Amino acid sequence: MEKSKTPLLDQLEGGKWPSFVKDMKQAAEKSPMAKDLISQLELSYKEKIGHWKHGGIVGVKGYGGGVIGRYSDRPDLFPAVQHFHTMRVNHPTGWFYTTKALRKLCDIWDKHGSGLTNMHGSTGDAILLGMKTDQLQPCFDDLSDSGFDLGGSGSALRTPSACVGPGRCEWACIDSLDICYNLTMNYQGKMHRPMFPYKFKIKVSACPNDCVASIARSDFSIIGTWKGVIRIDQKEIDAYAASDLDIQKEVCDLCPTKCMEWDGKTLKIHDGDCNRCMHCINLMPKALRPGKEKGATILVGGKAPILEGALLSSVIVPFMKLEPPYTELKDLIDRIQDWWDEHGKSRERLGELIKRLGMRVFLRAVGLPAVPQMVKAPRSNPYVFFWPEDIKKPDEIAKEVK
Amino acid sequence: MAKTDIGPPDYKTMLPPVIQRNYGKWLYHEILKPGVLMHIGESGEALYTVRAASPRLLSTDHIREICDIAEKYCDGYLRFTSRNNIEFLLDDKDKVEPLIAELAVRSYPVGGTGHSISNIVHTQGWVHCHTPATDASGPVKALMDEIYDYFITSTLPAHVRIALACCLNMCGAVHCSDIAILGIHRTVPKVDNSRVPNVCEIPSTVSSCPTGAIRGDMKNKTVTVNDEKCMYCGNCYTVCPAMPIADPDNDGISIWVGGKVSNARSAPKFSKLAIPFLPNNPPRWPEVVDAVKNIIEVYASHAKKHERMGEWIERVGWERFFSLTKIPFTDMHIDDFDMATETFRTSTQFKWG
Numbered sequence: 001m002e003k004s005k006t007p008l009l010d011q012l013e014g015g016k017w018p019s020f021v022k023d024m025k026q027a028a029e030k031s032p033m034a035k036d037l038i039s040q041l042e043l044s045y046k047e048k049i050g051h052w053k054h055g056g057i058v059g060v061k062g063y064g065g066g067v068i069g070r071y072s073d074r075p076d077l078f079p080a081v082q083h084f085h086t087m088r089v090n091h092p093t094g095w096f097y098t099t100k101a102l103r104k105l106c107d108i109w110d111k112h113g114s115g116l117t118n119m120h121g122s123t124g125d126a127i128l129l130g131m132k133t134d135q136l137q138p139c140f141d142d143l144s145d146s147g148f149d150l151g152g153s154g155s156a157l158r159t160p161s162a163c164v165g166p167g168r169c170e171w172a173c174i175d176s177l178d179i180c181y182n183l184t185m186n187y188q189g190k191m192h193r194p195m196f197p198y199k200f201k202i203k204v205s206a207c208p209n210d211c212v213a214s215i216a217r218s219d220f221s222i223i224g225t226w227k228g229v230i231r232i233d234q235k236e237i238d239a240y241a242a243s244d245l246d247i248q249k250e251v252c253d254l255c256p257t258k259c260m261e262w263d264g265k266t267l268k269i270h271d272g273d274c275n276r277c278m279h280c281i282n283l284m285p286k287a288l289r290p291g292k293e294k295g296a297t298i299l300v301g302g303k304a305p306i307l308e309g310a311l312l313s314s315v316i317v318p319f320m321k322l323e324p325p326y327t328e329l330k331d332l333i334d335r336i337q338d339w340w341d342e343h344g345k346s347r348e349r350l351g352e353l354i355k356r357l358g359m360r361v362f363l364r365a366v367g368l369p370a371v372p373q374m375v376k377a378p379r380s381n382p383y384v385f386f387w388p389e390d391i392k393k394p395d396e397i398a399k400e401v402k
Numbered sequence: 403m404a405k406t407d408i409g410p411p412d413y414k415t416m417l418p419p420v421i422q423r424n425y426g427k428w429l430y431h432e433i434l435k436p437g438v439l440m441h442i443g444e445s446g447e448a449l450y451t452v453r454a455a456s457p458r459l460l461s462t463d464h465i466r467e468i469c470d471i472a473e474k475y476c477d478g479y480l481r482f483t484s485r486n487n488i489e490f491l492l493d494d495k496d497k498v499e500p501l502i503a504e505l506a507v508r509s510y511p512v513g514g515t516g517h518s519i520s521n522i523v524h525t526q527g528w529v530h531c532h533t534p535a536t537d538a539s540g541p542v543k544a545l546m547d548e549i550y551d552y553f554i555t556s557t558l559p560a561h562v563r564i565a566l567a568c569c570l571n572m573c574g575a576v577h578c579s580d581i582a583i584l585g586i587h588r589t590v591p592k593v594d595n596s597r598v599p600n601v602c603e604i605p606s607t608v609s610s611c612p613t614g615a616i617r618g619d620m621k622n623k624t625v626t627v628n629d630e631k632c633m634y635c636g637n638c639y640t641v642c643p644a645m646p647i648a649d650p651d652n653d654g655i656s657i658w659v660g661g662k663v664s665n666a667r668s669a670p671k672f673s674k675l676a677i678p679f680l681p682n683n684p685p686r687w688p689e690v691v692d693a694v695k696n697i698i699e700v701y702a703s704h705a706k707k708h709e710r711m712g713e714w715i716e717r718v719g720w721e722r723f724f725s726l727t728k729i730p731f732t733d734m735h736i737d738d739f740d741m742a743t744e745t746f747r748t749s750t751q752f753k754w755g
């Protein structure tokens with residue numbers, strides 16, 4: 001038997017978890033690029049080092065992004081992956097697919113590239129992994145003819161993403177899918193032609209469980225919430241009481257605001273004290289439902305560590321009703337992006353700019369009032385900056401004396 | 403010429419009819435068993451979801467196989483989750499068990515719901531990234547093979563979200579995960595003075611550095627790196643291939659714990675450093691696998707029901723986390739960046755371990 005050329009990667013073919021090595025070998029049966037990719041990866045496993053270079057501007061006509069240039073640093077050994085560019089294909093919102101659409105994508109990709117994909121990339125796009133420069137335009141043309149378009153890359157609006165929302169979730173307080181799709185269509189120019197100081201991410205979660213990690217992973221986080229009372233179905237409470245669930249211990253005792261009372265028969269919720277964390281609703285989905293007045297909390301500034309350290313998004317609008325065509329939301333996004341575009345330094349994310357210039361400057365610039373919901377606590381240092389108009393000028397003082 | 407700016411396909415054309423009929427009118431759901439969800443609409447109609455694992459790195463033929471399955475059982479409708487699982491969507495209850503049986507025959511793990519460990523969100527690593535400090539798919543595969551049972555069951559105190567990013571640029575934004583596996587470089591980029599003048603543009607290389615550690619040396623048409631300012635992000639290598647940062651002897655993996663993004667009970671929080679460095683040991687990264695398994699097992703045996711990793715640690719205290727997991731605490735665990743003092747203990751209230 002011929003000795004395997006990939007003894008290290010072969011060790012990742014076994015085991016119960018699905019093996020990416022199997023997928024690579026499957027693609028290699030058809031694609032010389034996938035074959036060289038495996039060989040180069042084996043070398044990385046042997047040497048404990050990557051073998052890719054970034055660089056060179058590659059793309060398709062009319063766009064400034066959507067393609068990531070990638071080149072092997074050992075084209076002498078792996079000529080088929082000398083160019084190995086990535087194309088980001090904007091996924092259907094909520095990652096819903098018909099097999100017809102998926103098969104079309106596969107056919108296009110087999111025609112133009114390595115046959116390897118990521119379903120999906122971190123931002124949400126379907127990733128086509130590895131193609132030669134001369135295939136970029138024809139691949140894009142075929143994608144476009146089949147109804148697909150590219151996602152964002154570089155200093156642009158990145159592909160917005162959304163949780164499954166009203167598609168399959170009873171907790172959806174907003175139509176996360178429609179909002180995400182609407183914004184995506186509205187901002188095609190900002191996605192495809194990078195003109196910002198740096199990347200800008202929008203993610204939409206339809207409830208505070210935040211299944212798309214909007215608060216941690218987006219500059220502009222839209223998270224569904226509600227006002228008013230949690231709707232209680234007493235009959236279903238009785239059913240939970242009769243089940244394995246210990247309502248006192250598992251639900252009431254773990255409520256962060258202790259706004260619930262349970263006497264063994266009736267569940268009372270002091271809704272004014274509730275902070276809508278979702279714990280009780282998560283545990284008793286049949287008996288408890290979010291309140292009827294629904295909308296979203298808007299938070300901004302979330303990002304991973306580079307450069308000033310990781311930030312979570314923070315509240316700027318406690319409650320916004322979100323109904324099509326989402327004019328108030330889009331106006332806010334535009335005002336924020338304009339301010340950031342004007343003041344942000346190269347590679348400065350929105351959260352870092354707010355940190356550098358101050359939240360009060362940001363709020364005034366985008367026209368939002370300061371409210372206590374924005375902070376965990378007021379400041380504890382006395383370095384308060386007052387607006388110049390609030391300080392009495394010498395001529396005003398002189399007038400008062402007269 | 404092809405049309406531009408058409409945007410993605412309209413998701414409404416991708417929704418199965420049962421979802422179109424019950425869109426926004428779901429009443430409740432139940433987890434029938436690990437990996438199987440039943441959503442009931444106000445109409446009384448049911449939608450069944452069978453969640454199966456994928457390696458994320460998929461060949462077109464693998465996707466076609468997934469399509470074959472979805473066409474056989476789900477009228478050709480499916481979706482992917484934010485954690486790279488495949489969800490088969492059905493309205494016919496009688497097809498659920500045959501679907502699961504076929505998935506078993508084809509070796510697709512079914513699970514990832516409830517108090518389980520779902521798929522590991524991860525980045526590209528050596529497969530396709532230019533600044534990785536480790537591979538991504540490899541450590542994920544090695545780890546999931548070992549903690550597979552936590553995917554197909556729902557026996558943990560709460561769900562445990564694991565994510566892996568192959569360098570601190572964190573394409574996989576792992577910083578709010580119950581357990582984050584993060585590749586780290588520990589040495590500065592090596593400037594190849596003979597190649598820089600030919601392959602790099604000095605001003606863009608200088609401006610690529612987020613910390614201002616790179617200075618132009620116009621006389622020699624190259625750049626110099628201030629070692630003390632560099633925090634090993636690799637951004638310079640992106641624009642200047644003549645200053646590689648990868649260092650096989652010093653690159654490796656760090657482990658972070660206790661983050662979450664959900665607002666349930668406690669507020670979203672960052673993951674904190676548990677283990678500063680573990681070596682890259684392909685193909686199965688035994689040190690990383692053992693370290694993560696240890697943390698999961700200590701958590702599983704000590705946390706209360708519904709308590710996420712970070713909530714458990716905050717209840718018992720970080721000093722106890724380190725004593726229970728037997729992870730050594732070092733000076734690297736103490737923050738020395740911008741807002742470091744926020745994490746210093748400013749009280750006499752602590753435990754002995």
